Amino acid sequence: MPASSWNTRYRERTAPMEPSAFVRVEVAPLLPPPGRALDLAGGAGRHAIWLAQRKWETTMVDASDVAIGIAEERAGAANVDISFVHSDLTVDRPPSGPWDLVLIVHYLQRDLFPTVIEGLGNNGLLAFSVATRRNLERHERPGLPYVLDEGEAPALVEGLDILHYAEGWSIEGRHEARLVARRRAG
Numbered sequence: 001m002p003a004s005s006w007n008t009r010y011r012e013r014t015a016p017m018e019p020s021a022f023v024r025v026e027v028a029p030l031l032p033p034p035g036r037a038l039d040l041a042g043g044a045g046r047h048a049i050w051l052a053q054r055k056w057e058t059t060m061v062d063a064s065d066v067a068i069g070i071a072e073e074r075a076g077a078a079n080v081d082i083s084f085v086h087s088d089l090t091v092d093r094p095p096s097g098p099w100d101l102v103l104i105v106h107y108l109q110r111d112l113f114p115t116v117i118e119g120l121g122n123n124g125l126l127a128f129s130v131a132t133r134r135n136l137e138r139h140e141r142p143g144l145p146y147v148l149d150e151g152e153a154p155a156l157v158e159g160l161d162i163l164h165y166a167e168g169w170s171i172e173g174r175h176e177a178r179l180v181a182r183r184r185a186g
Contacts, residue, residue, distance in 0.1 A: 017074065019050040020105055021171050022129040022178050027103070030163050030180050032123065035100030040089065040116070041107035045071025045082065051103070052080035059083040059095055097121060104128040108146045113156045122185040126157060128178075132167060135175040153177035160184075 018024075034055040039048040042060035044067050052058045052075065060082055062068050068084050075082045085095055089109055094102075098121030108130045116126060131139075131147045154162060160181035167177045 017044075017046055019047050020129065022105065022176070023047055023050065023103070023127075026164055026166070026178055027127045027180055030125065030127075032100060032125070036098070036121075037101040037103065038095060038097070038099045038119070040094060040102065040104045040112070042071065042103075043067045045074050047103055047105060048082050049075055049078050049080055051101070052082050053078060056101065059085060061085045061087050061089065061094060063088040063090075094119065097124070099124050101125045101127065104130070106130065106142075108142070108148065110156065117157065117160060117183065120160075120183040122183065124183045125163075125180060126160060126183075127180040128153075128156075129170075129176050132175050132177050137175070139174065148177050150177075153179045157181040 035057065037051045037056040037058045039051065039058060039060040042048050042062050045060060048058045048060035048071060060071060065086055068086055071082070072084060089112055093115055094112070097119030099119050100121055101124065102116050102120060106129065120126060130153070131142055132150050133147050134150060135147060136144070150167060153167070154165060157179065160183055162179065162181045164178070164180040169175050
């Protein structure tokens with residue numbers, strides 16, 4: 001979806017402020033001590049702010065300047081420092097690592113995974129939650145190009161150690177693949 005569409009969406013809807021259940025319940029217990037975190041397609045900043053509040057040195061990337069504006073305002077209100085990068089990940093590479101954590105929630109760009117994995121530091125975590133085809137049974141979004149086939153998620157992190165993997169209906173009502181994987185040291 002072009003950045004202009006995301007800008008319209010963020011102008012017309014109130015973005016959630018609380019981090020997703022995936023981050024609070026499934027990712028949080030697996031997090032190492034705070035280090036450098038990258039929140040890709042971070043939207044209005046709910047996850048970046050949550051990480052920064054937990055002492056992570058956080059960088060958030062999004063294609064929507066409207067979303068980044070909202071995230072900057074929210075980060076200021078929360079009194080946390082976050083580096084914001086306005087970037088279209090379909091064209092631009094993500095910021096260089098090494099990253100101790102890369103977080104991707106509700107965004108799918110399959111060709112981004114090798115670059116993200118390359119940017120992980122030793123023992124760095126990649127955590128993502130992406131809708132599956134089954135989500136289309138209840139929701140028309142995200143559309144078919146932006147959902148995973150059931151069982152596809154582990155193939156996206158080949159070479160990493162999977163610490164957590166689940167597929168199913170989330171408490172937020174989306175059918176998702178939720179995965180946390182670690183890059184081996186060395």
